[in-house]
Amino acid sequence: MSEHILEVEHVTKEFPGVRALDDVSFSVRRGEVHCLCGENGAGKSTLVGVISGIYAKGEYDGTVLFKGEQAQFRSIRDSEKQGLTVIHQELALSPYLSIYENIFMGHRRHRFGIIRWDDLLIASRPFLKRVGLDENPETIVSKMGVGKQQLVEIARALSKQTELLILDEPTSSLNDDESEKLLQLILELKKEGMSCIMISHKLNEVLEVADSITVLRDGRSICTYDTHTQQVTKAMIIKGMVGRDLTSMYPEKTASIGPTVCTVRDWTVYHPEYHQMKVVDQASFDVRKGEIIAFCGPMGAGRTELMMSLFGKSYGSSCSGEMTLHGKKLELRSPHEAIERGIGYVSEDRKELGLILIQTVRDNISNSSLRKLSRLGVMDTYREISEAEKYRESLKIKTPTIMQLVRNLSGGNQQKVVLSRCLLADPEIFIVDEPTRGIDVGAKYEIYTILNQLASEGKSIIMVTSELPEALGMADRIYVMNEGRIKGVLDRQEATQEQIMHMALS
Amino acid sequence: MGNSQQQEKRLTFFQLAKDNIRNYSMFLMLALIFIVFSILTGGVNFTSRNITNIFIQNSYILILAVGMVLVIIIGNIDLSVGSVCAFTGAISAMLYNTGMGLIPTLILTVIAGAAIGVFQGFWIAYAHIPAFIVTLAGMLLFRGLTYIITNVTPISLSDDDFRTITSGSISFESLDRGGLHLFALIIGALLAGLYVYFAFRSRKNRIKREFEVLPVRYFLLKMGFFILLTGTLSYKFADYRGIPTVVVVLSLVIAVFVFITKNTVIGRYIYAVGGNAKSAKLSGIDADRVIFIVHVIMGALAGLAGLVFTGYMNSALPQAGNLFELDAIASCFIGGASASGGIGTIIGAITGALVMGVINNGMSLMNIGADWQYVVKALVLLLAVYYDIYTRRKAGLG
Ligand SMILES: Nc1ncnc2c1ncn2[C@@H]1O[C@H](COP(=O)(O)OP(=O)(O)OP(=O)(O)O)[C@@H](O)[C@H]1O
Ligand SMILES: [Mg+2]
Numbered sequence: 001m002s003e004h005i006l007e008v009e010h011v012t013k014e015f016p017g018v019r020a021l022d023d024v025s026f027s028v029r030r031g032e033v034h035c036l037c038g039e040n041g042a043g044k045s046t047l048v049g050v051i052s053g054i055y056a057k058g059e060y061d062g063t064v065l066f067k068g069e070q071a072q073f074r075s076i077r078d079s080e081k082q083g084l085t086v087i088h089q090e091l092a093l094s095p096y097l098s099i100y101e102n103i104f105m106g107h108r109r110h111r112f113g114i115i116r117w118d119d120l121l122i123a124s125r126p127f128l129k130r131v132g133l134d135e136n137p138e139t140i141v142s143k144m145g146v147g148k149q150q151l152v153e154i155a156r157a158l159s160k161q162t163e164l165l166i167l168d169e170p171t172s173s174l175n176d177d178e179s180e181k182l183l184q185l186i187l188e189l190k191k192e193g194m195s196c197i198m199i200s201h202k203l204n205e206v207l208e209v210a211d212s213i214t215v216l217r218d219g220r221s222i223c224t225y226d227t228h229t230q231q232v233t234k235a236m237i238i239k240g241m242v243g244r245d246l247t248s249m250y251p252e253k254t255a256s257i258g259p260t261v262c263t264v265r266d267w268t269v270y271h272p273e274y275h276q277m278k279v280v281d282q283a284s285f286d287v288r289k290g291e292i293i294a295f296c297g298p299m300g301a302g303r304t305e306l307m308m309s310l311f312g313k314s315y316g317s318s319c320s321g322e323m324t325l326h327g328k329k330l331e332l333r334s335p336h337e338a339i340e341r342g343i344g345y346v347s348e349d350r351k352e353l354g355l356i357l358i359q360t361v362r363d364n365i366s367n368s369s370l371r372k373l374s375r376l377g378v379m380d381t382y383r384e385i386s387e388a389e390k391y392r393e394s395l396k397i398k399t400p401t402i403m404q405l406v407r408n409l410s411g412g413n414q415q416k417v418v419l420s421r422c423l424l425a426d427p428e429i430f431i432v433d434e435p436t437r438g439i440d441v442g443a444k445y446e447i448y449t450i451l452n453q454l455a456s457e458g459k460s461i462i463m464v465t466s467e468l469p470e471a472l473g474m475a476d477r478i479y480v481m482n483e484g485r486i487k488g489v490l491d492r493q494e495a496t497q498e499q500i501m502h503m504a505l506s
Numbered sequence: 507m508g509n510s511q512q513q514e515k516r517l518t519f520f521q522l523a524k525d526n527i528r529n530y531s532m533f534l535m536l537a538l539i540f541i542v543f544s545i546l547t548g549g550v551n552f553t554s555r556n557i558t559n560i561f562i563q564n565s566y567i568l569i570l571a572v573g574m575v576l577v578i579i580i581g582n583i584d585l586s587v588g589s590v591c592a593f594t595g596a597i598s599a600m601l602y603n604t605g606m607g608l609i610p611t612l613i614l615t616v617i618a619g620a621a622i623g624v625f626q627g628f629w630i631a632y633a634h635i636p637a638f639i640v641t642l643a644g645m646l647l648f649r650g651l652t653y654i655i656t657n658v659t660p661i662s663l664s665d666d667d668f669r670t671i672t673s674g675s676i677s678f679e680s681l682d683r684g685g686l687h688l689f690a691l692i693i694g695a696l697l698a699g700l701y702v703y704f705a706f707r708s709r710k711n712r713i714k715r716e717f718e719v720l721p722v723r724y725f726l727l728k729m730g731f732f733i734l735l736t737g738t739l740s741y742k743f744a745d746y747r748g749i750p751t752v753v754v755v756l757s758l759v760i761a762v763f764v765f766i767t768k769n770t771v772i773g774r775y776i777y778a779v780g781g782n783a784k785s786a787k788l789s790g791i792d793a794d795r796v797i798f799i800v801h802v803i804m805g806a807l808a809g810l811a812g813l814v815f816t817g818y819m820n821s822a823l824p825q826a827g828n829l830f831e832l833d834a835i836a837s838c839f840i841g842g843a844s845a846s847g848g849i850g851t852i853i854g855a856i857t858g859a860l861v862m863g864v865i866n867n868g869m870s871l872m873n874i875g876a877d878w879q880y881v882v883k884a885l886v887l888l889l890a891v892y893y894d895i896y897t898r899r900k901a902g903l904g
Contacts, residue, residue, distance in 0.1 A: 314788060339790035353788050356781035358848050367778050367789040370771045377771050385717055401718060421789065 005030045005164050005195045011062035017400035020046040022219040033196045035206045037237050038216035039440040040412025041398035044199045048166055052086045053079040083163035087153045089411050095142035100124035102141055103156045127155040145299040147178035166197045172438040175299050175466040183209050201440050203234045215240035242442045250473035251449045258289030261460050262429055267321035269309040275317045280306045281484040287460040294475035295464045297504050302484040303464045307431050311345040312338035344427030346418055348434040354418040357407035361399055362388040364406050364417050368425040391420035411438045433464040468497045480504050532857045543868030551868050554745035564863035565752040566811040570834035572763050573807035575855035576800045578838045579780040581847025582637035586644030587808045591827035593648040594619045594812030599661040599822035602668050619809015620802050627801030631794045652824050661822040672817035677748025687748035694740025698733045764852045781848030840890040
């Protein structure tokens with residue numbers, strides 16, 4: 001038995017117009033946690049695809065050795081049979097099935113083709129206990145938060161006798177608490193002998209769990225660090241990722257805050273299905289000109305629901321309360337009206353709600369501004385193209401052309417496309433829901449710079465974030481929400497992580 | 507990314523042709539089928555008379571396919587178009603028989619079709635009933651109404667003028683030379699000239715702005731193809747009776763809707779809503795209204811198709827339009843539209859409809875009955891869609 005569970009040697013993978021992987025080599029020892037770091041579009045997810053058989057042998061050059069043997073996977077199913085499980089960047093549970101059905105999906109035990117659901121229900125319990133998920137196995141997964149869904153995915157992996165678990169940005173949609181739990185779980189599984197590859201843009205987490213770290217840049221493996229033999233720092237990783245030093249995480253901001261622009265009073269939102277249930281309860285807040293405010297709180301606090309409901313009633317069965325813009329009462333019945341009145345919204349769910357995956361980068365960027373880019377209903381194609389090119393350049397969207405389909409972009413670059421769409425619509429109040437989800441450190445800095453610049457131009461920014469350091473580094477004021485209520489507000493100077501947590505739980 | 511850009515410049519002509527095979531594979535298929543039938547019929551299907559006939563015999567399906575592809579792009583389906591054709595066809599005959607003349611009849615029939623579209627569009631877009639169900643109901647409803655207003659007997663037309671809309675042709679005797687209707691050639695040349703002019707102008711503009719353009723060879727090939735096509739068609743028309751009136755109607759419809767889907771805001775809305783309705787809504791697009799408008803357009807085009815079919819039969823039949831919806835839907839899928847919405851083109855749907863038309867026509871020329879025509883069309887539909895899905899998956903479009 002070889003020391004390495006996985007060896008990747010000289011792998012090259014090309015897409016039309018893009019070389020996603022260029023002579024990548026690295027190896028994972030048995031029982032270690034190996035982290036992959038790299039900028040958006042560096043090729044991390046593609047590498048996972050090569051290892052796990054999404055790209056079959058022959059679609060790439062180079063060799064992949066799994067458990068010492070040349071991998072011949074032709075699909076995910078093949079690799080799962082051999083004990084390799086991938087949890088993808090975008091979750092892949094079946095949303096309307098229950099927890100235990102999802103756990104045994106694709107490898108149901110059956111006798112003569114008949115599934116014994118009761119047996120499965122019982123069989124699922126130990127796995128749920130193992131991952132620390134305290135839920136009825138019959139719960140429908142879409143009714144749970146992303147964090148819990150993530151745990152179901154891991155339970156599913158455990159039920160399949162996984163030897164090598166690959167997690168592609170597992171914590172990007174979790175809050176700090178949930179992330180911490182997940183990392184602990186990974187460390188425990190490691191003790192039990194499982195090997196693990198984890199991709200993450202959160203370098204703190206990487207340093208916490210990694211035994212070794214491989215850095216990718218522009219599709220090439222730059223270097224591998226061993227955290228046991230050398231002292232690895234964030235700066236070292238970042239330098240490998242972007243090829244230069246990055247001195248600070250948050251750009252300097254000179255706030256020039258003006259009068260109040262928008263107020264929200266007693267905003268209450270009811271659940272889309274259970275019409276009596278309040279998802280947001282009497283939320284009141286206001287935003288001033290040139291100000292960045294952040295909404296913090298645990299998952300399920302009602303932040304996204306509040307924002308979507310404000311954005312032209314895009315969420316909930318009904319809502320009540322009052323919203324004013326420049327002192328005038330605002331009645332928005334649709335997102336269309338909201339955008340017309342100068343409100344922009346970047347959704348946290350870019351795949352379902354932010355983008356049209358089968359359309360090109362250009363189409364996606366202009367989708368909110370088609371009227372602006374047209375004359376008498378006829379598109380001004382030249383202007384459209386130059387606007388799209390402008391954002392591709394200023395946000396450094398990594399794509400061979402603006403006519404590339406958005407679905408072929410890496411996760412982080414897709415996020416930049418959503419941002420571009422909202423920026424092009426030129427809103428006065430910019431609601432950004434988890435704007436830096438799945439975005440690398442360098443690009444984060446760029447996005448923060450853009451937000452700051454918008455603020456200095458007199459725009460107001462409402463930021464929903466699960467990353468407390470981000471809120472502390474960016475916001476002028478921080479609203480803390482929990483269980484549908486606004487629990488309080490903190491000024492930039494006085495806010496600390498402990499205070500925010502404390503306020504949320506009070 | 508440095509190396510990706512370099513790579514792009516190095517794209518050769520053949521690579522580009524290979525990468526884009528999806529975009530023109532249906533033209534190749536149409537040409538291939540046409541050639542096969544030319545061989546099988548000993549060239550009969552390439553005669554001027556037959557070319558004209560193919561257009562006349564399929565005109566109403568072509569018109570329906572234009573509307574249907576829009577419906578399919580927004581992710582819906584319309585099963586009612588056959589019945590709507592019968593109903594509007596009957597209405598057009600009744601209107602014409604009052605003696606109001608052809609143009610008012612045409613306008614009123616299209617309006618009647620649009621009104622039906624408003625009715626169905628309302629239930630689909632605003633009452634949120636699946637289009638499949640609404641138009642299934644519409645299929646029954648309008649068939650029933652057709653029987654009621656016609657008393658289940660054909661309505662014959664008061665004079666023969668009506669049929670000119672379908673089977674008539676445009677030519678000027680003063681321009682006829684040696685058995686050729688020169689007018690058709692002049693129009694063909696004009697169209698080709700305009701195409702070349704606009705293609706060059708747009709290319710120059712794009713280069714000036716440093717936008718990407720097709721490689722020269724590819725560009726010229728495309729242009730040559732278009733000139734060849736218009737040239738052949740106009741020659742064939744000139745050789746027989748001149749430009750068929752229905753081809754003029756058809757060209758106008760196609761031109762208008764190609765323009766709408768490619769260059770207008772509403773066209774972009776249609777693709778956006780079809781691609782992902784939730785996202786489109788959050789991008790500020792009024793998805794319900796877009797869906798409504800598309801069904802109104804479909805209704806209006808079904809009205810036009812009903813009128814053209816009445817002209818073709820020279821009377822309004824209560825059983826008219828039977829299975830038209832299936833031909834129209836099949837055309838769209840053969841032409842590369844995706845059943846899950848967001849993907850499809852007018853030109854594709856037209857090509858698909860012509861593929862079916864050429865098969866029908868060729869087999870009729872060979873005296874093969876309707877039974878085998880169904881079998882062959884079914885197989886072509888399956889193979890075409892399989893090929894489409896296969897190449898799409900290979901291109902990483904899932
Ligand atoms: N199917 C595809 N077709 C064309 N290009 C692709 C395809 N899939 C990925 N790419 C390109 O390959 C490169 C690497 O993408 P990949 O998804 O591996 O990045 P990543 O490192 O996972 O980034 P992120 O951190 O943003 O998730 C990107 O430039 C992307 O645009
Ligand atoms: Mg990725």
